[in-house]
Amino acid sequence: MICRGFVVLEREMNSSFPRAIRSTISPSSLVFKRPKPPFFAALSRSISVSSMPTSPNPQIPLFLRPPKFSSTLSDLQKWQEWAKSIALSVGSKFVDIDNGPDTILLCRELKWLLEDAVEDKSTVPELGSAKNGRLVRLKADIEELYVLWKQRIEERRPFQYIVGCEHWRDLILSVQEGVLIPRPETELIVDLVGEVVLENKGLGDGIWADLGTGSGAIAIGIGRILGSGGKVIATDLSPVAASVAAYNVERYELQDKVEIRQGSWFEPLDDVKGALVGLVSNPPYIPSHLILGLQAEVGKHEPRLALDGGENGMDDLLHLCKGAALMLKPGGFFAFETNGEKQCEFLADFLTNKLETSFHNVKVVYDFAGIQRFVTGFHN
Amino acid sequence: MGNFIAMRRSTDGSLHLRNPAIRTYLVSLLFSSLSESHNKPPNISHLNSQPVIGSSFRVLQSFSRFSCSSFEVETIKKLACFHHFFVPPSGVHWFSSQAVIEPKTSDGLTVDNIVARRWTILDESESDWKSHAAAIAQSIQLIKKRLQWKKMVIRLEMLSAELNRSDLWDDPVHAGKISREHGSLMGKMKEVNGFEQELFEHIDMLKLAREENDGELESESIRALLRMRRSTKEKELQALLSGEQDSCSCFIEVQAGAGGTESMDWAAMVMQMYKSWAQHRGYGVTVVDEMPGEIAGIKRATIKLDGEYAFGYAKAEVGVHRLVRISPFDSGKRRHTSFAAVAVIPILGDVSSRFQINESDLRIERFRAGGAGGQHVNTTESAVRIVHIPTGVTATCQNERSQHQNKAMAMAVLQSRLDQLEMARQAQLNAQHTQSLTEISWGNQIRTYVLHPYQMVKDLRTNYEVSDPDSVLDGDLDSFILSFLSSSLDKDEDNL
Numbered sequence: 001m002i003c004r005g006f007v008v009l010e011r012e013m014n015s016s017f018p019r020a021i022r023s024t025i026s027p028s029s030l031v032f033k034r035p036k037p038p039f040f041a042a043l044s045r046s047i048s049v050s051s052m053p054t055s056p057n058p059q060i061p062l063f064l065r066p067p068k069f070s071s072t073l074s075d076l077q078k079w080q081e082w083a084k085s086i087a088l089s090v091g092s093k094f095v096d097i098d099n100g101p102d103t104i105l106l107c108r109e110l111k112w113l114l115e116d117a118v119e120d121k122s123t124v125p126e127l128g129s130a131k132n133g134r135l136v137r138l139k140a141d142i143e144e145l146y147v148l149w150k151q152r153i154e155e156r157r158p159f160q161y162i163v164g165c166e167h168w169r170d171l172i173l174s175v176q177e178g179v180l181i182p183r184p185e186t187e188l189i190v191d192l193v194g195e196v197v198l199e200n201k202g203l204g205d206g207i208w209a210d211l212g213t214g215s216g217a218i219a220i221g222i223g224r225i226l227g228s229g230g231k232v233i234a235t236d237l238s239p240v241a242a243s244v245a246a247y248n249v250e251r252y253e254l255q256d257k258v259e260i261r262q263g264s265w266f267e268p269l270d271d272v273k274g275a276l277v278g279l280v281s282n283p284p285y286i287p288s289h290l291i292l293g294l295q296a297e298v299g300k301h302e303p304r305l306a307l308d309g310g311e312n313g314m315d316d317l318l319h320l321c322k323g324a325a326l327m328l329k330p331g332g333f334f335a336f337e338t339n340g341e342k343q344c345e346f347l348a349d350f351l352t353n354k355l356e357t358s359f360h361n362v363k364v365v366y367d368f369a370g371i372q373r374f375v376t377g378f379h380n
Numbered sequence: 381m382g383n384f385i386a387m388r389r390s391t392d393g394s395l396h397l398r399n400p401a402i403r404t405y406l407v408s409l410l411f412s413s414l415s416e417s418h419n420k421p422p423n424i425s426h427l428n429s430q431p432v433i434g435s436s437f438r439v440l441q442s443f444s445r446f447s448c449s450s451f452e453v454e455t456i457k458k459l460a461c462f463h464h465f466f467v468p469p470s471g472v473h474w475f476s477s478q479a480v481i482e483p484k485t486s487d488g489l490t491v492d493n494i495v496a497r498r499w500t501i502l503d504e505s506e507s508d509w510k511s512h513a514a515a516i517a518q519s520i521q522l523i524k525k526r527l528q529w530k531k532m533v534i535r536l537e538m539l540s541a542e543l544n545r546s547d548l549w550d551d552p553v554h555a556g557k558i559s560r561e562h563g564s565l566m567g568k569m570k571e572v573n574g575f576e577q578e579l580f581e582h583i584d585m586l587k588l589a590r591e592e593n594d595g596e597l598e599s600e601s602i603r604a605l606l607r608m609r610r611s612t613k614e615k616e617l618q619a620l621l622s623g624e625q626d627s628c629s630c631f632i633e634v635q636a637g638a639g640g641t642e643s644m645d646w647a648a649m650v651m652q653m654y655k656s657w658a659q660h661r662g663y664g665v666t667v668v669d670e671m672p673g674e675i676a677g678i679k680r681a682t683i684k685l686d687g688e689y690a691f692g693y694a695k696a697e698v699g700v701h702r703l704v705r706i707s708p709f710d711s712g713k714r715r716h717t718s719f720a721a722v723a724v725i726p727i728l729g730d731v732s733s734r735f736q737i738n739e740s741d742l743r744i745e746r747f748r749a750g751g752a753g754g755q756h757v758n759t760t761e762s763a764v765r766i767v768h769i770p771t772g773v774t775a776t777c778q779n780e781r782s783q784h785q786n787k788a789m790a791m792a793v794l795q796s797r798l799d800q801l802e803m804a805r806q807a808q809l810n811a812q813h814t815q816s817l818t819e820i821s822w823g824n825q826i827r828t829y830v831l832h833p834y835q836m837v838k839d840l841r842t843n844y845e846v847s848d849p850d851s852v853l854d855g856d857l858d859s860f861i862l863s864f865l866s867s868s869l870d871k872d873e874d875n876l
């Protein structure tokens with residue numbers, strides 16, 4: 001528990017660039033593209049036309065499933081006690097191994113799992129006291145609940161895949177294996193967009209792009225703050241991500257505002273070249289050699305395609321930075337999430353000084369934990 | 381600690397306490413921490429006419445971290461007088477006066493007269509007009525007591541005076557507040573006067589019927605009295621919850637006293653008791669913040685109750701709850717005494733009367749797992765803590781499932797804490813303001829739960845007791861709450 005705790009966030013921490021560049025990463029080593037996993041490498045080449053996702057049916061989050069099952073209150077309570085006892089046995093073991101969840105967190109997740117699994121949330125507090133045979137309706141078989149919790153603890157399967165959703169901002173997004181679980185840090189990208197849209201109404205009525213949209217989190221967040229003329233095109237190479245994003249867009253009834261296209265980075269965006277008012281992305285940015293040491297929930301379960309950013313983690317970020325000038329209208333805004341200080345500083349310098357068509361007002365923005373996380377700016 | 385209290389009138393018209401000690405005192409008044417401290421408990425009894433902190437405090441080794449010098453107390457008193465100076469002297473009233481005129485029957489009977497005559501009150505089924513009239517008069521008197529009639533009259537005069545000031549609308553927010561309160565008090569007063577009027581009309585009608593020997597009219601009047609007897613009886617209960625904030629939703633906070641796992645377990649039992657109680661009453665229950673104990677129970681927790689009159693009822697629970705039992709955590713099977721403190725904070729419905737929070741006064745702290753963050757980490761932990769720097773008031777929320785939601789909830793808690801702080805402050809500045817129950821009883825030990833060697837739950841304020849702790853711990857609290865609310869309002873002769 002030593003490294004967990006509260007980090008004091010000073011308001012207005014967003015210091016503005018430029019700063020002294022201390023990066024040790026040489027640009028040439030970055031241009032090197034990492035080998036893509038063969039399947040996706042093939043895909044990224046073969047899919048050049050944008051296509052609506054037709055791929056696998058997305059899974060329905062637990063809390064949205066019909067309450068087809070039932071159990072007695074006391075059986076459910078037995079399950080809860082069992083689940084709690086194995087959560088208790090974890091202690092700080094996972095924290096020590098790889099900074100994973102501790103007992104307190106697992107107990108909270110258990111409560112949430114229960115809330116998602118029962119038809120009527122208000123029965124949850126009754127579990128502690130009532131000892132009776134009353135039936136409760138459930139959205140998963142009680143046997144399945146045993147299996148799910150075992151997976152959570154023994155396989156370290158992420159809680160969000162267990163319940164099939166992640167609460168992000170004020171949204172509940174469907175997620176499943178093959179799709180990155182959106183991170184709380186990324187919530188800020190929507191706020192950053194909100195700020196520039198507030199300052200410049202024109203940006204709220206133009207076309208935006210969210211590249212590598214995953215669950216559709218950023219695109220949906222932006223879609224809800226744009227004006228009536230605004231629109232977001234969200235792309236992803238992964239067919240699973242594209243179909244999950246489409247499902248989430250539909251759940252928030254944003255089909256008219258957010259369009260999902262499957263394909264690699266700018267490839268599906270030929271028709272809007274130079275016409276975008278905004279470009280945002282949280283591309284894979286973890287250096288390849290760090291993938292193996294990741295927290296089990298991440299490394300063993302989340303898609304490598306969503307995490308691995310090549311040798312220095314900047315393959316995709318650089319690709320996006322280079323393409324941004326071509327895609328954005330003059331005055332257009334961009335925001336990219338990065339791995340931290342090194343990448344931020346490198347990219348900010350790259351965008352300001354190394355490109356022919358340069359950008360202005362390039363800034364590095366801190367996340368809530370005080371880490372330099374985002375690079376933002378405007379096309380000249 | 382010889383500092384003085386610097387107060388600054390800000391643009392929104394609220395005063396800010398600059399002295400950290402007083403600030404902390406006010407904060408601790410709202411929700412004193414049960415953590416151990418080496419300072420002696422503050423002696424603040426001169427602030428209110430009743431001692432705020434009883435001797436039971438010492439059992440818990442003090443709730444508060446500082447003491448308040450008499451100098452500061454004096455300053456507060458002076459400020460209160462100072463404030464008073466601006467209030468037009470009472471007695472100068474314009475539009476509240478006629479409402480105060482006491483209704484009478486044609487031959488001069490008043491409610492007080494009727495009660496004083498001690499007519500025997502028979503069962504409802506006896507169609508005796510005197511019995512009905514006496515029961516109604518008694519109910520009306522009780523309702524008046526519960527509405528704190530005297531104070532209400534004074535308050536109304538004050539409000540009327542303010543409403544008559546020519547510069548009233550220079551501050552529209554304040555004016556709105558004043559006229560809303562005036563309207564609401566007038567409404568209550570008129571309703572009760574209406575009861576009196578109605579009672580006397582029935583009595584006059586009955587007497588007339590007798591004089592005229594009109595049997596039909598007589599029995600109709602008696603039936604009308606009976607109907608009224610029933611409806612005023614119902615109003616008695618409603619009048620228990622006539623405080624300004626009673627109808628609000630609220631937060632309930634429970635904090636374990638010293639004593640490790642046993643008292644943390646007790647705190648969890650108390651919290652469970654409120655959850656069950658709230659569920660039975662049909663309130664929405666949300667856990668806002670919970671700090672579990674290492675082995676069992678909770679160190680502290682906050683829940684939110686949504687529904688009508690949640691605060692009105694729950695405020696009766698404010699104070700320290702004591703448990704005596706053989707601890708399941710003691711291998712020696714010894715008897716233990718533990719404590720849990722309960723605080724209740726109303727969630728004000730009237731947005732205009734809320735404390736204005738300045739964004740730049742906030743420090744927002746968020747949980748994060750150590751390390752690189754971002755894509756490296758997947759955690760469902762998204763706790764947010766917000767500190768209001770000028771007052772030191774904090775609020776934490778970690779039970780929502782997104783950081784965004786946790787922040788929103790923590791802000792809601794913080795807002796209510798600051799609102800309560802503001803109310804406490806105003807209560808001190810305004811001598812006319814009726815002291816709220818929460819202020820009076822906070823810090824006192826209010827109830828004992830004995831599971832061993834015998835079984836009993838006893839309220840120390842009312843002496844109400846039951847011999848079945850299990851049902852109480854299962855949330856059967858209404859009789860405790862009602863007996864407290866009625867005793868605290870009914871016994872106070874000043875209320876009439």
Ligand SMILES: C[S@@+](CC[C@H](N)C(=O)[O-])C[C@H]1O[C@@H](n2cnc3c(N)ncnc32)[C@H](O)[C@@H]1O
Pocket residue numbers: 044180181182183186211212213214215216217218235236237238241263264265281282283284285305306307755
């Ligand atoms: C770190 S995830 C971000 C997902 C989502 N935007 C979020 O913030 O939660 C990176 C995303 O980029 C997608 N991606 C990886 N390579 C891509 C490519 N060549 N073209 C388009 N998307 C790609 C991955 O499938 C993954 O969904």
